[in-house]
Amino acid sequence: MKIIFFIATFLFNTGWLSAQMKGVVKDSLTGQPISYVNIWVENENIATTTEEDGTFTISTIGTKNLIFSALGYEKKIQMAAESTVVALRAKTFDLDEVVISNSIETKQITIGLTQNTVAQAFDNGPRMDVKFFPYQPSYKSTKYIKKVTLYTDSRIEGATIKLRFFKADEHGFPGVEMLQKDLIVTVKTGTKSNKIDLSDYHLVMPKTGLFVGFEKLMIEKNKKEKTIVDANTQTTTIQKTYYPLVLYNYVERDALFTYSGGKWNKQVSENTTNSGKIKVYEPAINLILTN
Numbered sequence: 193m194k195i196i197f198f199i200a201t202f203l204f205n206t207g208w209l210s211a212q213m214k215g216v217v218k219d220s221l222t223g224q225p226i227s228y229v230n231i232w233v234e235n236e237n238i239a240t241t242t243e244e245d246g247t248f249t250i251s252t253i254g255t256k257n258l259i260f261s262a263l264g265y266e267k268k269i270q271m272a273a274e275s276t277v278v279a280l281r282a283k284t285f286d287l288d289e290v291v292i293s294n295s296i297e298t299k300q301i302t303i304g305l306t307q308n309t310v311a312q313a314f315d316n317g318p319r320m321d322v323k324f325f326p327y328q329p330s331y332k333s334t335k336y337i338k339k340v341t342l343y344t345d346s347r348i349e350g351a352t353i354k355l356r357f358f359k360a361d362e363h364g365f366p367g368v369e370m371l372q373k374d375l376i377v378t379v380k381t382g383t384k385s386n387k388i389d390l391s392d393y394h395l396v397m398p399k400t401g402l403f404v405g406f407e408k409l410m411i412e413k414n415k416k417e418k419t420i421v422d423a424n425t426q427t428t429t430i431q432k433t434y435y436p437l438v439l440y441n442y443v444e445r446d447a448l449f450t451y452s453g454g455k456w457n458k459q460v461s462e463n464t465t466n467s468g469k470i471k472v473y474e475p476a477i478n479l480i481l482t483n
Contacts, residue, residue: 202273211253213272216246217260219290220279226408228354228374229262229280232318232454234269239318239452241410255412264376269454286406300383300482301334311439311476313345313383320451321357321438322405323477327397334481337395340404342386343476344379346436351414352378353436355388360401366449370395370402376409379436397481403449404477410434448472 217229225246232239233250234257241249244311250258254273263281295365304325305447361367371393378387408414409432412464446469448459461470 203400232259235453304478306441313437322403325402338482339480341437341478342437349436359385365401439476465471
């Protein structure tokens with residue numbers, strides 16, 4: 193597969209950024225810090241992630257609302273000025289029945305492969321991108337999700353990324369999460385094909401379809417900065433890139449789903465005279481199903 197790398201970065205001018213709001217996120221019962229919490233400025237494309245010690249910094253103004261979400265905890269919306277200490281309440285779950293099969297794996301298939309396409313690596317900002325896997329009746333004999341393959345490019349050794357799995361809801365949007373705890377993947381430098389074994393999670397391909405995506409961990413150890421000075425204006429900007437970057441395929445799809453501003457957004461074709469398809473950049477993610 194031919195791979196072209198196109199890295200688009202976001203420039204942050206230290207002169208016009210909003211105030212740096214700092215805080216910490218803790219468990220409401222134990223008081224322990226919660227790492228890798230997803231934090232969004234409501235209805236804006238500004239986000240961050242808590243560090244391993246639960247601390248965070250985000251650029252916004254005090255009157256804006258922040259949306260805090262983490263696996264295993266109830267989502268919370270709180271004004272930025274009141275978020276120096278944020279307590280999240282643990283969820284209670286009605287877990288699906290887990291059936292442990294004694295059969296030996298005799299069959300497996302790979303789904304999600306994209307043929308004859310160019311994979312590009314670029315910085316998608318804080319946005320969460322997903323790839324949709326529709327259910328097929330033929331999956332009945334290979335219903336277990338054994339592995340997920342994620343293609344990445346990283347300039348930092350040991351960069352981490354979070355994988356997310358959502359059942360499609362009745363409206364076709366990403367709905368209930370299939371995992372109850374974070375799946376954090378560490379990748380090596382360079383362009384890599386990362387195969388993550390999911391056998392221990394006993395995940396079954398949902399009949400409504402499955403969304404698989406990634407959440408960028410905007411934490412210090414994943415960040416690489418570069419200072420740029422404009423030769424004409426002498427303006428200084430800080431170029432920030434959070435690794436790893438995920439490779440994307442340019443494909444034709446019915447719709448594109450992204451998570452930004454604390455909510456899911458759906459992009460569809462505005463041209464009703466054609467097939468209704470749109471050309472989109474979709475994360476290069478594949479699945480291996482088995483019996």
